[in-house]
Amino acid sequence: MTRCIEHAALFCALLLLALLVNITRVQVVQAQRYDDNPANRRQVIARYGQPRGAILVGDRPVTGSTDTGEQLRYERTYKNGPLYAPVTGFASQVYGTTFLEHAEDGILSGTDPFLSPFPLWNDVTRALNPGGKVVTTIDPAAQQAAYEGLGGRKGAVAAVEPSTGRILALVSAPSYDPAALSGNRRSVERSWRRLNGDPDKPMLNRAVRQTYPPGSTFKVVTAAAALDAGVVTDLDETTHSPDPYRLPGTSTALTNEGAGCADVSLREAFAWSCNTVFAKLGVDVGVADLAATADGFGFNDSGLRIPFSVARSTFDRHVDKAQLALSAIGQYNTRATPLQMAMVAAAVANGGQVPSPYLVERTTTASGTTVATSGVRSRLRAMYPSTAARMRELMRDVVERGTGTNAAIPGATVGGKTGTAQHGIGNAGTPYAWFVSWAQGERDVEPTVAVAVVVEDASADRTDISGGGTAAPIARAVMEAVLGG
Amino acid sequence: MTKPGTTVAAEYEESPKPWLSEPADPPVPAPRVPRRRGIELALLVVAVLLSVYGYCDVGLAKNGTVPPGAAGYGAGLGVLALLAHLAVRRRAPCADPLLLPIGVLLNGLGLVLIYRLDLETPGHRAAPAQLVWSTVGVALFIVVVVLLRDHRVLQRYAYVCVTAALVLLALPVFFPSVNGARIWIRIAGFSIQPGEFAKVLLAVFFAAYLAANRGALAYTGRQIWRFSRLQLPTGRVLGPIVAIWLLSVGVLVLERDLGTSLLFFGLFVVLLYVATGRTGWIAVGLLLAALGAFAVGTLEPHVHGRVEDWLHPFASIEAGQGPNQLSQSLFAFAAGGILGTGLGLGHSILIGFAAKSDFILATAGEELGLAGLSAIVILYALLVERGYRAGLSLRDPFGRLLAVGLASIIALQVFVIAGGVSGLIPLTGMAMPFLAQGGSSVVTNWIIVALLIRISDSARGRHKEDDDGQSTPRSGTARRGTARRGTA
Numbered sequence: 023m024t025r026c027i028e029h030a031a032l033f034c035a036l037l038l039l040a041l042l043v044n045i046t047r048v049q050v051v052q053a054q055r056y057d058d059n060p061a062n063r064r065q066v067i068a069r070y071g072q073p074r075g076a077i078l079v080g081d082r083p084v085t086g087s088t089d090t091g092e093q094l095r096y097e098r099t100y101k102n103g104p105l106y107a108p109v110t111g112f113a114s115q116v117y118g119t120t121f122l123e124h125a126e127d128g129i130l131s132g133t134d135p136f137l138s139p140f141p142l143w144n145d146v147t148r149a150l151n152p153g154g155k156v157v158t159t160i161d162p163a164a165q166q167a168a169y170e171g172l173g174g175r176k177g178a179v180a181a182v183e184p185s186t187g188r189i190l191a192l193v194s195a196p197s198y199d200p201a202a203l204s205g206n207r208r209s210v211e212r213s214w215r216r217l218n219g220d221p222d223k224p225m226l227n228r229a230v231r232q233t234y235p236p237g238s239t240f241k242v243v244t245a246a247a248a249l250d251a252g253v254v255t256d257l258d259e260t261t262h263s264p265d266p267y268r269l270p271g272t273s274t275a276l277t278n279e280g281a282g283c284a285d286v287s288l289r290e291a292f293a294w295s296c297n298t299v300f301a302k303l304g305v306d307v308g309v310a311d312l313a314a315t316a317d318g319f320g321f322n323d324s325g326l327r328i329p330f331s332v333a334r335s336t337f338d339r340h341v342d343k344a345q346l347a348l349s350a351i352g353q354y355n356t357r358a359t360p361l362q363m364a365m366v367a368a369a370v371a372n373g374g375q376v377p378s379p380y381l382v383e384r385t386t387t388a389s390g391t392t393v394a395t396s397g398v399r400s401r402l403r404a405m406y407p408s409t410a411a412r413m414r415e416l417m418r419d420v421v422e423r424g425t426g427t428n429a430a431i432p433g434a435t436v437g438g439k440t441g442t443a444q445h446g447i448g449n450a451g452t453p454y455a456w457f458v459s460w461a462q463g464e465r466d467v468e469p470t471v472a473v474a475v476v477v478e479d480a481s482a483d484r485t486d487i488s489g490g491g492t493a494a495p496i497a498r499a500v501m502e503a504v505l506g507g
Numbered sequence: 508m509t510k511p512g513t514t515v516a517a518e519y520e521e522s523p524k525p526w527l528s529e530p531a532d533p534p535v536p537a538p539r540v541p542r543r544r545g546i547e548l549a550l551l552v553v554a555v556l557l558s559v560y561g562y563c564d565v566g567l568a569k570n571g572t573v574p575p576g577a578a579g580y581g582a583g584l585g586v587l588a589l590l591a592h593l594a595v596r597r598r599a600p601c602a603d604p605l606l607l608p609i610g611v612l613l614n615g616l617g618l619v620l621i622y623r624l625d626l627e628t629p630g631h632r633a634a635p636a637q638l639v640w641s642t643v644g645v646a647l648f649i650v651v652v653v654l655l656r657d658h659r660v661l662q663r664y665a666y667v668c669v670t671a672a673l674v675l676l677a678l679p680v681f682f683p684s685v686n687g688a689r690i691w692i693r694i695a696g697f698s699i700q701p702g703e704f705a706k707v708l709l710a711v712f713f714a715a716y717l718a719a720n721r722g723a724l725a726y727t728g729r730q731i732w733r734f735s736r737l738q739l740p741t742g743r744v745l746g747p748i749v750a751i752w753l754l755s756v757g758v759l760v761l762e763r764d765l766g767t768s769l770l771f772f773g774l775f776v777v778l779l780y781v782a783t784g785r786t787g788w789i790a791v792g793l794l795l796a797a798l799g800a801f802a803v804g805t806l807e808p809h810v811h812g813r814v815e816d817w818l819h820p821f822a823s824i825e826a827g828q829g830p831n832q833l834s835q836s837l838f839a840f841a842a843g844g845i846l847g848t849g850l851g852l853g854h855s856i857l858i859g860f861a862a863k864s865d866f867i868l869a870t871a872g873e874e875l876g877l878a879g880l881s882a883i884v885i886l887y888a889l890l891v892e893r894g895y896r897a898g899l900s901l902r903d904p905f906g907r908l909l910a911v912g913l914a915s916i917i918a919l920q921v922f923v924i925a926g927g928v929s930g931l932i933p934l935t936g937m938a939m940p941f942l943a944q945g946g947s948s949v950v951t952n953w954i955i956v957a958l959l960i961r962i963s964d965s966a967r968g969r970h971k972e973d974d975d976g977q978s979t980p981r982s983g984t985a986r987r988g989t990a991r992r993g994t995a
Contacts, residue, residue: 056841
């Protein structure tokens with residue numbers, strides 16, 4: 023009997039040993055597979071189990087966290103939500119994240135391995151670091167000025183620092199409060215449906231995710247291409263352009279808003295925005311050179327990230343001469359985001375070079391140790407420095423005596439270009455009002471801000487919609503805010 | 508073993524409290540069996556402190572403060588442990604010193620885990636009831652230790668036991684089923700799981716019957732075929748026990764209490780093997796188990812589902828219906844990793860309604876990690892090993908079989924439920940001994956520990972061959988003890 027008891031004891035020992043082996047399998051060997059299963063809610067719970075890191079504007083957080091005491095414990099809160107929504111995006115427990123909340127999620131949620139001083143140790147303990155901070159390049163005064171300038175009208179503003187590419191303002195209107203989407207209450211679902219169903223599309227980030235026909239503001243690109251290609255060598259020489267201009271190969275006659283555009287110099291044509299002159303100039307430059315210059319400004323680049331992706335601005339290469347003429351004045355298939363047009367102005371202001379725009383100055387750990395700095399990345403060469411100098415002259419003229427006098431700032435050097443982009447079938451839609459500009463303060467050695475403003479307000483009187491009248495004052499307010507700060 | 512002649516004397520010196528030690532017979536003439544009651548007391552203190560530490564840890568992790576009931580919890584557990592210890596000290600002074608501390612530690616840990624899960628379900632608090640049941644369990648432990656002078660008395664009540672077991676097993680048939688299993692009876696707001704008590708009663712009966720008939724079982728009957736060593740005992744001997752076993756397993760299958768039926772099956776095979784010493788029984792047992800498992804697994808939809816879940820734990824996720832209990836349990840184990848998340852910091856409540864009962868081990872796995880879970884399994888292994896050791900040291904076949912049976916019950920139950928929730932075998936609903944929420948289970952387990960204490964006391968020195976009262980000379984016991992150690 024003793025032997026049998028020993029056998030039975032051995033059997034029980036084997037059973038318990040099998041248990042130990044099996045729990046080792048589950049807890050060690052296969053643990054990662056189980057942890058990564060999308061049906062396992064633990065990652066979500068852990069993610070919301072600690073306050074999300076802050077997004078900082080001008081060293082002040084524009085986001086916060088509130089403890090709900092629920093299973094998904096912390097919800098995102100926003101200060102000045104609608105103002106900064108195009109920058110922050112939302113961080114919703116139900117609908118995920120967008121914009122900076124999305125692009126910097128690793129830092130903000132604490133999962134980024136660089137947040138940990140000892141990443142390997144964190145792999146063992148599988149502990150989450152406290153959420154880090156994201157310091158933006160946004161200038162709060164410029165952002166506020168742009169938002170107030172739009173005053174709820176549909177439109178967008180993008181402002182960059184020409185020498186670095188730092189984005190100083192990124193505004194889209196109408197906006198929304200991302201806090202309405204933070205949690206997982208019933209009201210969040212209602213807000214989501216309301217915001218998505220809104221015909222005004224408040225969640226659309228018009229500054230970077232919407233392209234518009236740039237209209238006359240594209241003449242900056244056409245003029246730069248003409249100067250770079252040597253098609254125009256003297257700003258004050260006559261351009262031999264008829265008014266009206268018959269589009270090559272068609273019977274369509276292109277006209278101007280105002281009179282006196284026949285055979286004017288490039289300086290005058292730019293100051294008064296003569297369509298006929300620039301349409302012909304575009305054809306004279308040719309599609310290859312014009313497209314190359316447009317690409318130099320950043321058109322046709324679908325890979326731009328600031329760090330979230332920016333919609334691709336387009337300049338169509340596959341065009342006949344008539345289409346090229348229209349493309350050269352910012353119509354046909356030419357489309358640009360407001361940020362792209364700010365880059366165009368920045369290129370002029372920065373001696374022909376435009377650095378990649380960026381929105382995140384640096385990321386830090388919760389305690390403030392820098393994790394990564396953005397800094398200046400690649401630069402595009404849009405035009406020769408000599409061309410840039412002449413373009414600055416042309417743009418200054420627009421503000422001093424042309425269509426953009428509304429943007430003038432006493433004591434500062436301001437260059438600009440207006441645009442009134444027609445769109446819709448047969449141009450029946452209310453035109454978009456554009457203004458792109460840059461400004462250099464009295465004591466600055468180089469321009470410190472480049473702005474693009476687009477207003478697509480449908481309710482305004484059509485004659486009132488013009489770059490100079492509607493958009494230029496907004497641009498001025500933004501530039502003043504930057505120069506004043 | 509320590510050197511004879513020193514240990515007990517030293518223990519007496521160390522213990523300044525005369526009321527804790529036996530006042531009756533100083534001075535001690537160098538008894539040869541160390542009683543180790545001091546060690547038991549020290550281990551009990553450790554067990555209570557560990558449990559209180561866990562309780563405080565939960566509160567600190569969840570609310571940042573020591574829970575308000577910590578002192579009361581510690582005092583309650585401490586008093587229970589102390590009373591049990593005093594009962595053992597007085598009535599079973601030679602008992603194995605590990606059994607009681609392991610019981611207290613597992614029970615205390617179970618209370619901590621249930622309290623911890625209660626924090627996630629504010630509407631359904633289970634820890635207070637569990638504490639009441641634990642008190643009842645310890646009370647019954649004391650009753651058994653104090654009243655049952657000799658385990659062999661139980662042999663006389665074998666048929667009472669089996670009748671009671673069958674009645675208890677059959678009772679739930681008359682009550683409505685809960686969550687697909689008909690294993691509860693509800694009386695005045697209390698729900699009792701009679702199958703839990705039945706397993707002890709059945710173990711007593713099996714042990715008594717096999718002890719009485721082992722000769723007939725082992726050495727008579729026909730050889731099944733010529734060259735095999737397998738002999739079937741005569742139907743007259745084997746008949747009743749097989750009938751009872753079939754009856755109990757049949758009733759359980761009817762009630763869909765698969766875990767317990769598996770347990771009874773294993774218990775029966777183990778005891779039959781130990782009693783007869785015939786390897787053939789294991790073969791027959793395995794064959795029958797395989798046949799039965801196959802039949803039940805294919806024919807019974809409830810079981811079939813469990814087997815499917817076991818083979819494909821993530822099928823419901825792939826089907827878009829979200830994770831089932833088993834996959835949630837596996838997630839919980841995996842989340843614990845090697846060191847665990849820490850008490851109160853896991854999310855095993857995601858498992859759902861059985862988190863506090865059948866799946867309590869998943870909480871232990873998540874919050875204490877592989878390290879803590881291994882410790883728990885080792886505690887069970889120690890408990891089982893101590894039971895077997897008591898069985899090996901005994902002489903009377905009934906006591907040996909009873910010890911083996913009780914220890915095997917613990918081992919099998921731990922294997923079946925832990926293997927089920929960790930995906931080793933198909934899941935069958937059962938209570939993790941001492942850890943899981945469940946009054947009947949806690950009470951039963953305390954009775955099991957009480958019986959093992961009684962048996963180990965006999966094994967280690969107090970076994971009186973002749974029922975002539977308490978005054979067996981200590982030297983006599985010691986001599987027998989030495990002799991037994993010599994032969995073991």
